[in-house]
Amino acid sequence: xxxxxxxxxxxxxxxxxxxxxxxxxxxxxxxxxxxxxxxxxxxxxxxxxxxxxxxxxxxxxxxxxxxxxxxxxxxxxxxxxxxxxxxxxxxxxxxxxxxxxxxxxxxxxxxxxxxxxxxxxxxxxxxxxxxxxxxxxxxxxxxxxxxxxxxxxxxxxxxxxxxxxxxxxxxxxxxxxxxxxxxxxxxxxxxxxxxxxxxxxxxxxxxxxxxxxxxxxxxxxxxxxxxxxxxxxxxxxxxxxxxxxxxxxxxxxxxxxxxxxxxxxxxxxxxxxxxxxxxxxxxxxxxxxxxxxxxxxxxxxxxxxxxxxxxxxxxxxxxxxxxxxxxxxxxxxxxxxxxxxxxxxxxxxxxxxxxxxxxxxxxxxxxxxxxxxxxxxxxxxxxxxxxxxxxxxxxxxxxxxxxxxxxxxxxxxxxxxxxxxxxxxxxxxxxxxxxxxxxxxxxxxxxxxxxxxxxxxxxxxxxxxx
Numbered sequence: 001x002x003x004x005x006x007x008x009x010x011x012x013x014x015x016x017x018x019x020x021x022x023x024x025x026x027x028x029x030x031x032x033x034x035x036x037x038x039x040x041x042x043x044x045x046x047x048x049x050x051x052x053x054x055x056x057x058x059x060x061x062x063x064x065x066x067x068x069x070x071x072x073x074x075x076x077x078x079x080x081x082x083x084x085x086x087x088x089x090x091x092x093x094x095x096x097x098x099x100x101x102x103x104x105x106x107x108x109x110x111x112x113x114x115x116x117x118x119x120x121x122x123x124x125x126x127x128x129x130x131x132x133x134x135x136x137x138x139x140x141x142x143x144x145x146x147x148x149x150x151x152x153x154x155x156x157x158x159x160x161x162x163x164x165x166x167x168x169x170x171x172x173x174x175x176x177x178x179x180x181x182x183x184x185x186x187x188x189x190x191x192x193x194x195x196x197x198x199x200x201x202x203x204x205x206x207x208x209x210x211x212x213x214x215x216x217x218x219x220x221x222x223x224x225x226x227x228x229x230x231x232x233x234x235x236x237x238x239x240x241x242x243x244x245x246x247x248x249x250x251x252x253x254x255x256x257x258x259x260x261x262x263x264x265x266x267x268x269x270x271x272x273x274x275x276x277x278x279x280x281x282x283x284x285x286x287x288x289x290x291x292x293x294x295x296x297x298x299x300x301x302x303x304x305x306x307x308x309x310x311x312x313x314x315x316x317x318x319x320x321x322x323x324x325x326x327x328x329x330x331x332x333x334x335x336x337x338x339x340x341x342x343x344x345x346x347x348x349x350x351x352x353x354x355x356x357x358x359x360x361x362x363x364x365x366x367x368x369x370x371x372x373x374x375x376x377x378x379x380x381x382x383x384x385x386x387x388x389x390x391x392x393x394x395x396x397x398x399x400x401x402x403x404x405x406x407x408x409x410x411x412x413x414x415x416x417x418x419x420x421x422x423x424x425x426x427x428x429x430x431x432x433x434x435x436x437x438x439x440x441x442x443x444x445x446x447x448x449x450x451x452x453x454x455x456x457x458x459x460x461x462x463x464x465x466x
Contacts (some may be wrong), residue, residue, distance in 0.1 A: 008397045073132035076156075077170040081125050096154065097172040102207030104192050112211030114233060120147050131156045135169070144174070151176070152239050153210075176237060178205040180215075182246040183312065184226070184282050187219040189246070198246075210234035210242075216370065217246040223266060224284035249312045250282030253291055262293035262304070262319055270294075283309045293319030297327075338429030339453040352448060353410045355423050355455045360408050363389065364428075380449050383458035400433035411443070419458065420448040425466070439465050 003010055076095060083092040089110045098105050104113065106313055117124060124145055131143040142157035154171040169378035180189060186199040192213070212232060219226040226248040234242055237401040255264065255274050264271045264280070274280055294465045304319035359378050366374040372390040379386040391451055394405070407427035414421045425444045444463040449456050 010257055029098065032104045042235055052257040058251055073135040073156075073169050074129075076171070077125065077128040077132050080128060080171065081121065082145060082450065084114050084121055084124075087111055087118075089114070095171055096169050098209075099172075100175045100207060101173055101209045102175070103194065104190060104209030104211060104213075104309045109209050109211060109213070112213045114129050114211075116211040117153070119235075123148055124153070142172075144329075145171070149238065150324050151210075161450055164207065173209065174240065175207040176210045176234060177241045178208050178215075178232075178244055179241055180205065180217075180244045180246055182248060183250050184216065184219050184246075184248050187217055187226075187246070190216040190218065197363075204241075208242075210237070214248070215244060217248065219248060219250075221280070221282060223246050223289060224250075224282060225286070226282070234290045247312075248282065249285055251285045251289075251309045251312050251315055252279040252281035253309060253315045253317050254279055264317075265292040266290070266292060268292070276440075279314070285310050285312050291317055293321075295318070295319070295321055295324060305366065349413050351454065352413050352420055354420060356410060356424060356446065356448070357408055359457060360426060361426065362401045363393075363406055364405050365391045368402050378457055380456040381452075383447075383449070383456070385446070385457045385460050388460060389457075401432040404431075406439065407441075416446045416447070418450065419459070420450070422446045423450055 054307060063448065079091065079095050082088065083095065091108050092110060092114060094425055103109070122182065124147075127143075127145045131145075134143065138345040142155045144152050144155050145156055146152055152174040154173045156169065157172055158167060158169060178191075180198050180203050183197065184199065189196050189198055191205065191208070198205075198217075211234065214220050215226045215230045215232055217226070217230070228246055228248050230244055230246055232242065236242060254266075255262065255276060264274055266280075266283075271280065287308050287310050289309040290306045291309060292306045295302050295304070302321045304321050307319070310314055355378075359375065362375050362378065364370055370393060372393045375389065376386075379389060404434075405426065406429055407425075409425050410425040411425055412421075413423075423443065425441065425443050427441045429437055429439050442463050445461040447459040447461055449458045
């Protein structure tokens with residue numbers, strides 16, 4: 001049973017054409033809907049709402065993908081290259097984490113930092129792109145980016161979520177340290193407008209942002225004022241530390257061994273007593289500082305020739321007193337004459353015996369301690385025994401051979417012109433490096449000289465074991 005499409009007349013099952021209008025019946029026809037069942041057309045407002053909803057859904061999906069694309073590792077690399085090449089400080093501060101930086105975060109410091117990075121930009125970008133690929137491949141470990149010298153510049157790592165949804169990536173800047181050395185022990189430096197005190201125990205400035213800029217050193221002392229400028233070059237840094245030498249060209253003065261009894265005047269002003277081997281300074285070495293010595297002798301004060309401080313480092317002052325020198329020279333000649341006369345009177349056998357016995361015991365001590373200085377004064381500097389004794393002391397000490405005087409006596413003393421030939425007999429216990437001890441006895445002959453009241457060994461003529 002069905003209905004004709006042309007006239008709507010009902011036809012029977014198996015009927016091939018409509019009996020009413022004669023139109024062929026090709027197949028089974030659907031029962032038409034009643035008027036109440038027919039679909040009502042959409043209102044315009046409904047269509048607008050539907051279209052708007054679809055557009056919003058599409059926009060949200062597109063916007064999400066767009067926002068996500070702004071925070072990818074590749075976008076961070078792209079932004080880095082742009083901010084460095086354009087020296088864009090504001091954008092740099094957005095992609096870089098500067099929490100570890102203490103010096104150089106102002107605009108001027110950031111510009112010098114970006115200029116420093118720009119010199120290595122292709123090298124740095126290659127590293128960043130490689131690590132960006134690692135992030136895309138799911139390797140999320142932070143990566144350290146270095147300069148061509150191996151100094152760490154920043155860590156490429158994940159940052160905080162943007163809008164609580166999108167992963168972000170940041171460059172955490174790694175600070176540098178500066179080790180500052182100088183010829184002045186304690187002074188001040190000015191870096192990025194900030195003053196820092198440098199001393200022997202505190203010579204490292206930490207948390208520095210690298211970049212080309214000046215480091216100014218200043219010192220305002222009691223005697224001179226210094227200022228020195230050093231242009232920083234972090235391309236010379238190693239292991240994130242830059243060594244800076246701040247050479248003020250300062251001079252220091254020392255009084256020589258005999259000058260310590262003088263009164264020191266710096267530019268005419270008296271100074272406190274300066275012990276030997278104690279420096280005074282620092283001083284400018286431009287000739288503006290003059291040192292003068294005053295020396296009181298027999299109630300009269302003598303002034304030395306002035307000395308200008310014109311050499312950096314140590315200046316050992318030896319003052320000359322022309323007026324005093326003539327007086328003292330005459331006195332020394334008179335003293336030597338008196339000493340010579342006294343020596344002639346005292347040059348007895350007992351004096352020589354005492355001298356040679358002291359020499360024997362002190363020589364053993366010098367050999368055991370490896371210190372020729374202990375007996376140096378007992379040798380005439382021009383005599384043969386001077387070098388022989390020095391070398392023998394060194395030999396025994398280096399070979400760990402020790403001696404002990406067991407017995408000593410003077411056998412004979414003979415005059416030989418102005419000299420004396422002294423023969424002695426000594427008994428020693430000698431301990432070798434293995435700890436073995438042997439007792440030996442020797443007969444020794446020395447040549448002793450006498451000059452200006454002083455006895456000295458000139459030559460060891462012979463020594464034989466007996």
